[in-house]
Amino acid sequence: MNPTIKDVAKMANVSIATVSLVVHNHKRISQETKDKVLNAIEQLNYHPSHSARGLVRRNSGNVGFVLTDDHFLRTEPFYTHIFIGSEFEAHENELYVLLTTINSDFNSSNKLPRFILERNIDGLIIAGKVPFPFIEQISKYNFPIIFVDYSPCAKKYSGVLVDNIQGGELATEHLIKSGHERIAFIGGDIEHPSIKDRLNGYKNSFEKFGLKLNDSLIEIEEDYPGRTNGYNAAERLFTKNKDITAIFSCNDAMAVGAMQYMKDNGIKIPDDCSIIGFDDVVSDNAIEPALSTIRVPKMEMGTEAMKLMAHMIKNNLKDNRKVLLPVDLIIRESTKRI
Amino acid sequence: MNPTIKDVAKMANVSIATVSLVVHNHKRISQETKDKVLNAIEQLNYHPSHSARGLVRRNSGNVGFVLTDDHFLRTEPFYTHIFIGSEFEAHENELYVLLTTINSDFNSSNKLPRFILERNIDGLIIAGKVPFPFIEQISKYNFPIIFVDYSPCAKKYSGVLVDNIQGGELATEHLIKSGHERIAFIGGDIEHPSIKDRLNGYKNSFEKFGLKLNDSLIEIEEDYPGRTNGYNAAERLFTKNKDITAIFSCNDAMAVGAMQYMKDNGIKIPDDCSIIGFDDVVSDNAIEPALSTIRVPKMEMGTEAMKLMAHMIKNNLKDNRKVLLPVDLIIRESTKRI
DNA sequence: GTGAAAGCGCTAACAT
DNA sequence: ATGTTAGCGCTTTCAC
Numbered sequence: 069m070n071p072t073i074k075d076v077a078k079m080a081n082v083s084i085a086t087v088s089l090v091v092h093n094h095k096r097i098s099q100e101t102k103d104k105v106l107n108a109i110e111q112l113n114y115h116p117s118h119s120a121r122g123l124v125r126r127n128s129g130n131v132g133f134v135l136t137d138d139h140f141l142r143t144e145p146f147y148t149h150i151f152i153g154s155e156f157e158a159h160e161n162e163l164y165v166l167l168t169t170i171n172s173d174f175n176s177s178n179k180l181p182r183f184i185l186e187r188n189i190d191g192l193i194i195a196g197k198v199p200f201p202f203i204e205q206i207s208k209y210n211f212p213i214i215f216v217d218y219s220p221c222a223k224k225y226s227g228v229l230v231d232n233i234q235g236g237e238l239a240t241e242h243l244i245k246s247g248h249e250r251i252a253f254i255g256g257d258i259e260h261p262s263i264k265d266r267l268n269g270y271k272n273s274f275e276k277f278g279l280k281l282n283d284s285l286i287e288i289e290e291d292y293p294g295r296t297n298g299y300n301a302a303e304r305l306f307t308k309n310k311d312i313t314a315i316f317s318c319n320d321a322m323a324v325g326a327m328q329y330m331k332d333n334g335i336k337i338p339d340d341c342s343i344i345g346f347d348d349v350v351s352d353n354a355i356e357p358a359l360s361t362i363r364v365p366k367m368e369m370g371t372e373a374m375k376l377m378a379h380m381i382k383n384n385l386k387d388n389r390k391v392l393l394p395v396d397l398i399i400r401e402s403t404k405r406i
Numbered sequence: 407m408n409p410t411i412k413d414v415a416k417m418a419n420v421s422i423a424t425v426s427l428v429v430h431n432h433k434r435i436s437q438e439t440k441d442k443v444l445n446a447i448e449q450l451n452y453h454p455s456h457s458a459r460g461l462v463r464r465n466s467g468n469v470g471f472v473l474t475d476d477h478f479l480r481t482e483p484f485y486t487h488i489f490i491g492s493e494f495e496a497h498e499n500e501l502y503v504l505l506t507t508i509n510s511d512f513n514s515s516n517k518l519p520r521f522i523l524e525r526n527i528d529g530l531i532i533a534g535k536v537p538f539p540f541i542e543q544i545s546k547y548n549f550p551i552i553f554v555d556y557s558p559c560a561k562k563y564s565g566v567l568v569d570n571i572q573g574g575e576l577a578t579e580h581l582i583k584s585g586h587e588r589i590a591f592i593g594g595d596i597e598h599p600s601i602k603d604r605l606n607g608y609k610n611s612f613e614k615f616g617l618k619l620n621d622s623l624i625e626i627e628e629d630y631p632g633r634t635n636g637y638n639a640a641e642r643l644f645t646k647n648k649d650i651t652a653i654f655s656c657n658d659a660m661a662v663g664a665m666q667y668m669k670d671n672g673i674k675i676p677d678d679c680s681i682i683g684f685d686d687v688v689s690d691n692a693i694e695p696a697l698s699t700i701r702v703p704k705m706e707m708g709t710e711a712m713k714l715m716a717h718m719i720k721n722n723l724k725d726n727r728k729v730l731l732p733v734d735l736i737i738r739e740s741t742k743r744i
Numbered sequence: 745g746t747g748a749a750a751g752c753g754c755t756a757a758c759a760t
Numbered sequence: 761a762t763g764t765t766a767g768c769g770c771t772t773t774c775a776c
Contacts, residue, residue, distance in 0.1 A: 070525055072769055083747045088771060096745055118526040119466065120769035122457035124752050130504075140490060143689050148486050152478060155505060164504050164521060166468075167493060183502060187408060188456040351481045356694055410753055421763045426755060434761055458753035462768050 071112040079108040091116065130164045131377055132181065132189040136172040139196045144321055144349035146366060150195050150216055153370020161378035163190075174199040184209060191377045194218070197260060212380040216373045217262065219390070226380075228373040228391045232262045235362040235395040236269015237276075239316045239344045242360070242397055244277050246405040248314040248342065252285040254301040254326060255318035256293030263293065263318050266346060270316055284308050293318055298325025306333070313341055313406060320345035320361055327355070327402070338404035348398060357401035365393050409450040417446040429454060468502045469715055470519065470527040474510040477534045482659055482687035484704060488533050488554055491708020499716035501528075512537040522547060529715045532556070535598060550718040554711045555600065557728070564718075566711040566729045570600045573700040573733040574607015575614075577654045577682045580698070580735055582615050584743040586652040586680065590623040592639040592664060593656035594631030601631065601656050604684060608654055622646050631656050636663025644671070651679055651744060658683035658699055665693070665740070676742035686736055695739035703731050 077084040082101055089097050090105040108114070122128050133154060139147050151167060158165045166189060168181045183189045184206065191212040194203075203220055206213065212226070219227035243251050253270045255263050267286070274281050287305045289297040298321060305312065306329070317323035323345035327337060335341055337357055348363040372391050380386060415422040420439055427435050428443040446452070460466050471492060477485050489505065496503045504527060506519045521527045522544065529550040532541075541558055544551065550564070557565035581589050591608045593601050605624070612619050625643045627635040636659060643650065644667070655661035661683035665675060673679055675695055686701040710729050718724060 074769080084770080085747055085749090085772080086745085089746085092771085098745060101745080115520075115523040115525075117461070117769055118521075118524040119457045119460035120752090121771080122752095123455070123461050123754085123769080124771050126752075128457065140493075143483075145481075145483055145486065148483065155478075155507070159506065162520065164506070164526075166502050166504065168497065168502070169493070182453075182500065183456075185453040186456040187453075188502075412753080422754080423756085423764075424762055427762085430755090436761060439762080455753050458768090459755080460768095461753080461770085462755045464768075 070117075071114045073114070073116070075112055076105065076108045076114050079112060080104045126187075127190045127381075128188045129162065130166045130183070130189045131158060131374065131381075132183050132192040133165050133167045134181065134192060134194045134198065134202075135167070135169050135196060136174075136198055137169040138172045140169050144347070146347060146349050146364075147195050149366035150370040150373075153367035153372075154193060154374040155370070156367075157371040157374035157378070161374065163374070163378060163381075165374075170198065170202055172199065174202045176201040176205065178202075180205055190381045193373050193377060195373075212377060212386045214373050214377055214380075216369050219261065222388065222390070224388055226376060226387060226389050226391075228369050228376065228393070230262070230364050230369065230393050231395055232265035233269040233272065235346060235364070236266040236271075236316070237273045238269070238395065238397045239266075239346065239362050240270045240273035241277075242399065243314045243316065243342060243344065243403065244273060244279065246314075246342070246403060248406060249279060250285065250309070250312050251279075251314045251316060252287065252305050252309070252312050253316050253318070254287045254289075254298065254305065254322055256289035256297045256301070256322065257291055258288050266318050285312070289322075293322045295321050295325035295328070298322030299329045300325075302326035302329035306330075306335070314403070315341065315343045317343060317345045320347045320350045320359060323359055323361070323402075324350060324355060327359070338402050342403040342406075344403050360400045360403040361398050363396040363398045365395070368393060408455075409452045411452070411454070413450055414443065414446045414452050417450060418442045464525075465528050465719075466526045467500065468504045468521070468527045469496060469712065469719075470521050470530040471503050471505045472519065472530060472532045472536065472540075473505070473507050473534060474512075474536055475507040476510045478507050482685070484685060484687050484702075485533050485555075487704035488708040488711075491705035491710075492531060492712040493708070494705075495709040495712035495716070499712065501712070501716060501719075503531075503712075508536065508540055510537065512540045514539045514543065516540075518543055528719045531711050531715060533711075550715060550724045552711050552715055552718075554707055557599065560726065560728070562726055564714060564725060564727050564729075566707050566714065566731070568600070568702050568707065568731050569733055570603035571607040571610065573684060573702070574604040574609075574654070575611045576607070576733065576735045577604075577684065577700050578608045578611035579615070580737065581652045581654065581680060581682065581741065582611060582617065584652075584680070584741060586744060587617060588623065588647070588650050589617075589652045589654060590625065590643050590647070590650050591654050591656070592625045592627075592636065592643065592660055594627035594635045594639070594660065595629055596626045604656050623650070627660075631660045633659050633663035633666070636660030637667045638663075640664035640667035644668075644673070652741070653679060653681045655681060655683045658685045658688045658697060661697055661699070661740075662688060662693060665697070676740050680741040680744075682741050698738045698741040699736050701734040701736045703733070706731060 073084045073087050076087045166183050193214050195216040197218045215227040287301045345359050345361040348361045411422045411425050414425045493503050504521050531552050533554040535556045553565040625639045683697050683699040686699045
């Protein structure tokens with residue numbers, strides 16, 4: 069059996085209260101007894117029981133991490149990296165991460181994850197877009213909530229976000245400075261704030277450099293910005309416009325799809341047409357030519373979120389602070405000066 | 407404040423014991439009081455506290471999942487998929503997964519993950535190769551342990567494994583049946599049982615089809631079978647042998663490296679040389695030509711491990727059962743008949 | 745500076 | 761069929 073506080077007390081010839089005080093290294097404890105107790109703890113290899121402690125402290129030492137199932141299953145390791153980041157930072161803060169997925173069509177009749185109902189988390193990190201009914205339900209609970217890469221109810225909840233506007237500008241500027249003027253934008257799910265911001269960045273750069281926006285250069289797919297939709301978007305785009313020399317894709321997944329379309333149709337990348345993505349989730353030499361992109365600091369989003377969470381838990385506060393992380397332009401081989 | 411069992415008891419006009427019995431739907435409870443209690447539970451939205459329950463039941467409802475940090479950080483989503491699989495299956499079994507990483511150079515002076523010390527897990531899943539000192543330390547504990555994709559101390563511990571020998575045979579046979587005879591094997595970290603088995607499969611097929619093994623066709627790198635080593639192995643291989651027509655790479659990562667070498671040196675794939683990998687972690691159209699490979703059922707490894715774990719926990723047993731999962735040959739465009 | 749004791753929310757053996 | 765009660769291992773007043 070595992071040693072308990074009683075065993076330690078017995079071995080050190082003190083009361084369990086004293087052991088507890090030593091464990092929390094309370095001031096008013098004589099060095100002498102402190103040593104005795106520490107010694108016993110060492111010898112018995114004593115560690116306080118998580119459950120017992122949680123019961124009296126009314127906390128759990130766990131942080132929930134929620135994703136929709138389709139985000140979790142995505143082939144690009146975007147949310148996985150955010151999770152990894154928060155996992156590492158949790159480690160630093162003596163916290164554990166309880167990951168769970170919810171249905172992407174979660175509705176008000178669905179049950180919340182058990183760790184919420186059973187008070188087994190001290191805070192919740194929500195990564196990516198989640199259904200509104202979910203947000204509505206958890207809002208009744210009293211633990212801190214942090215959104216990552218998505219920020220609904222911004223006045224109410226904290227969020228760790230990426231500067232998508234800046235990214236859109238960087239990508240577009242890179243193309244403009246490389247001599248391109250007929251620059252298309254392809255995207256999907258335009259209601260998603262991140263995507264919308266990327267498009268806004270694109271528009272900003274056009275304005276800044278005095279280029280005229282042209283609706284026929286902007287191709288938005290209805291739903292999810294994935295490969296297939298990237299292929300479709302490129303198809304529609306090139307059917308309408310023969311003279312495009314560059315594409316800014318709202319993410320890497322669509323960019324890969326668009327590249328496939330170009331390859332299938334004899335459009336050389338980057339000679340006939342440059343393309344730049346967003347996210348940096350395609351491992352660099354896995355595709356040809358290597359995709360230029362805007363790097364999103366995924367791990368860092370996770371660590372920042374968990375840092376913020378640890379801080380909120382430790383100080384028992386909830387706020388709506390936002391952390392905005394900068395992005396980087398990564399120039400590889402899919403974009404070229406003309 | 408969250409409702410407790412007392413609140414329910416008060417509301418339903420029964421004792422807390424009765425509430426507990428209803429929660430566990432014990433037989434000898436009249437339908438009448440059952441309804442009363444259930445009603446109160448519903449109204450108060452009562453859920454038993456995880457900590458309190460854990461304290462008396464001496465369990466946690468959590469399963470630990472351990473990976474070395476470098477495995478977790480690998481770009482190929484191999485272990486991530488195993489984790490996802492176990493996460494989904496945990497969900498089915500009302501369990502939570504506590505993921506943590508350990509140093510890949512864990513030694514006997516390192517501390518074990520807190521969830522072990524604090525008895526916050528009911529069982530442990532270990533994915534991939536972990537340092538021996540770690541195994542040694544956890545062996546003192548009394549919870550069930552399952553290894554995934556690695557099976558040290560096989561007489562003692564359960565394991566979920568993949569049929570690497572069969573995979574090696576399938577890959578090699580595919581090449582032989584496509585008319586190849588000068589078939590090379592490239593690998594790394596040959597002490598790893600999985601890699602060794604893949605090589606054994608290669609040898610088996612040679613024997614089965616009456617081909618002579620040739621040491622100069624087998625190129626083993628000292629350490630980790632990653633892209634860089636794949637590149638190096640290919641370089642050495644082609645420097646020694648000009649007439650190779652096919653390569654079986656011990657995994658996809660090395661295959662991608664080897665493909666890069668071939669591209670850099672004007673060796674056309676698959677016209678000059680076919681290549682097949684192992685794992686199926688390169689998303690299918692991300693690389694050209696699409697890589698033929700042996701698919702390893704990664705998610706399934708995770709679900710199987712968790713199924714086994716849930717079973718062991720439920721029935722309070724530990725055994726050394728093994729689950730061997732079959733692999734599939736996936737023919738894409740990097741292999742060709744000659 | 746240290747100990748006694750109450751209590752966190754629950755389960756389960758024992759009473760009734 | 762239901763209630764009483766003794767813990768589970770810990771923290772935290774409050775005495776001494």
